[in-house]
Amino acid sequence: RQALTSVWGTDFGVHSPAWISRFTDMARQAAAYRAGRVLLAGDAAHVHYPVGGQGLNLGVQDAVNLGWKLASVVKGTSPDSLLDTYHAERHPVAARVLRDTIAQVALLRANDYVKTLGEILTELLTMEEPRRRFAAMMSGLGIHYDLGEGHPLLGRRMPDLDLQTADGPTRVFTLLHSARPVLLNLGEPGFDITAWADRVQLIDARYAGKWELPELGAVTAPGAVLIRPDGYVAWVGDLTDPDLPFALATWFGTGTPKSKTP
Ligand SMILES: Cc1cc2nc3c(=O)[nH]c(=O)nc-3n(C[C@H](O)[C@H](O)[C@H](O)COP(=O)(O)OP(=O)(O)OC[C@H]3O[C@@H](n4cnc5c(N)ncnc54)[C@H](O)[C@@H]3O)c2cc1C
Structure with a gap:
């Protein structure tokens, strides 16, 4: 007091x-x-x-x-x-x-210079692009980890999409509840990640909605994405991409070799 x-x-x-x-x-x-x-x-x-x-x-x-x-x-x-x-x-x-x-x-700060600067900033924020950028910054949804060149999803937070799977409808974040990585295949089935099956979930699914990311807006639909347990995308590709095993090994350790049939 x-x-x-x-x-x-x-x-x-x-x-x-x-x-x-x-x-x-x-x-x-x-x-x-x-x-x-x-x-x-x-x-x-x-x-x-x-x-x-x-x-x-x-x-x-x-x-x-x-x-x-x-x-x-x-x-x-x-x-x-x-x-x-x-x-x-x-x-x-x-x-x-x-x-x-x-x-x-x-x-x-309370002075006329800062007040004028604030007015100019307010004007800027009436425009679509600066507003989108500031909203992504303030919400934390614009975070982008530098995981290299590639699809805009790489290093960004995976959106919580509505998916259709063989087991019925689900959402991306529901798949992450077990805190295990997810290889989400949105194309034709055929991925073989047996060597990582003890660590990584393989989910074949369909998604019919739009692909939009905070700050960036519309992006092209990916064929498949590897999602880390923290919800960030570690790899984007399709069945033909030879880099998937490298991404799996980088983030989730080397694969367990298949046991030989006696
Ligand atoms: C006024 C105010 C408003 C805020 N508003 C927001 C907001 O709206 N949104 C937002 O996201 N953030 C806000 N924050 C920030 C937020 O409160 C902090 O970032 C957050 O609490 C930090 O959490 P922490 O666990 O890292 O640290 P702390 O909350 O500081 O926790 C550290 C703990 O460790 C204990 N500790 C310290 N030394 C030892 C020791 N040697 N041994 C054992 N224990 C120890 C301390 O007692 C404390 O309990 C605000 C902060 C303030 C001050």
């Missing part, structure tokens, strides 16, 4: 606090999210002013990105180097949020 009075001239009548904390407009990020067996996630890895409401979202997505990788390395299915992809993917995402938050904090 003394602190409130010294800063604001009143204690606002506060009493019986159940919890007290503090925050500032500092924007800080750990240089590395991993040092050997130590991994940083959430506010331990990045802090910023709460404007924009991104902090908790970032932390939860850090955990979701890291969780399945840790499990795979601990079980000995994947090499230790899989954990390095955690920093490679998540560090740039938080760096971008810190940058956006710093800009928003600057816009909160």
Whole structure:
């Protein structure tokens, strides 16, 4: 109460606090999210002013990105180097949020220059393209992990499509409930991933709707996609693509050789 009075001239009548904390407009990020067996996630890895409401979202997505990788390395299915992809993917995402938050904090300053800048930004946001980009940024749906060149879905969050399968209708996110990767084949059946059958679900399905991604809009329909347990797309191709075994091995460990018939 003394602190409130010294800063604001009143204690606002506060009493019986159940919890007290503090925050500032500092924007800080750990240089590395991993040092050997130590991994940083959430506010331990990045802090910023709460404007924009991104902090908790970032932390939860850090955990979701890291969780399945840790499990795979601990079980000995994947090499230790899989954990390095955690920093490679998540560090740039938080760096971008810190940058956006710093800009928003600057816009909160009360002077005529900033007010004018805010008006120009408001004008920009009446236009379709900037509005779509900002919406993707603020919702976190525009996140794109750099997994190389290819279909726009590669490195992006798989949309929660309505699917038709031999077992009836389902949705993509329902398939991810078991936290196991999914090879979703939307073309003719014929994939053989027996060597990864203990880890990866193969689902043959049909999807009749539109293909639209946040920020990008319409994209071409993929033949098949390999979806990681965190919902991000690790490979896009079809039955003729020879890269699928490499993608499977990169993300989910080397395949188990088929046992020979005695
Ligand atoms: C005013 C405000 C509004 C916010 N609004 C939003 C919002 O709208 N949307 C959003 O996404 N985010 C928001 N955030 C951010 C969000 O609250 C944080 O990003 C989030 O709580 C961080 O979670 P965390 O688990 O990483 O860290 P924390 O919540 O800080 O949890 C860390 C825990 O570790 C404990 N701890 C620390 N040291 C030790 C130790 N040595 N041993 C054992 N335990 C320890 C602490 O007591 C704490 O319980 C807001 C933040 C503030 C301050």
